[in-house]
Amino acid sequence: MHSRARTQAGRKPTPQALRELMFRMVTENNTWGAPRIHGELKMLGYEISERTVLRWMRKAPKNPEPAKRGQHS
Numbered sequence: 001m002h003s004r005a006r007t008q009a010g011r012k013p014t015p016q017a018l019r020e021l022m023f024r025m026v027t028e029n030n031t032w033g034a035p036r037i038h039g040e041l042k043m044l045g046y047e048i049s050e051r052t053v054l055r056w057m058r059k060a061p062k063n064p065e066p067a068k069r070g071q072h073s
Helices: 016-028 034-043 050-058
Strands: none
Touching: 016 034, 016 050, 034 050
C-alpha cells in the first residue's frame, strides 16, 4: 500500500481581511449589490467570484455600528 500526499479539496477559504473589506463595503454602500461590490474588489486586484461575494454579503452583520476611529468625545 502506498501513502499518498493529502490534498485539500475545494477552494481556498476567503481571507479574513477580504471578508472584513466586503462587510465594510456592504455597510457603507447599502445600495450596492453583489455585482458592484465584485467589480470594486476586482479593480482592487482581488480574485473572488461574484457568487462568493453574494454568499458573504448574506452573512454580513445586519445592523453594524459604523467604526468611530479617531473620534474622541
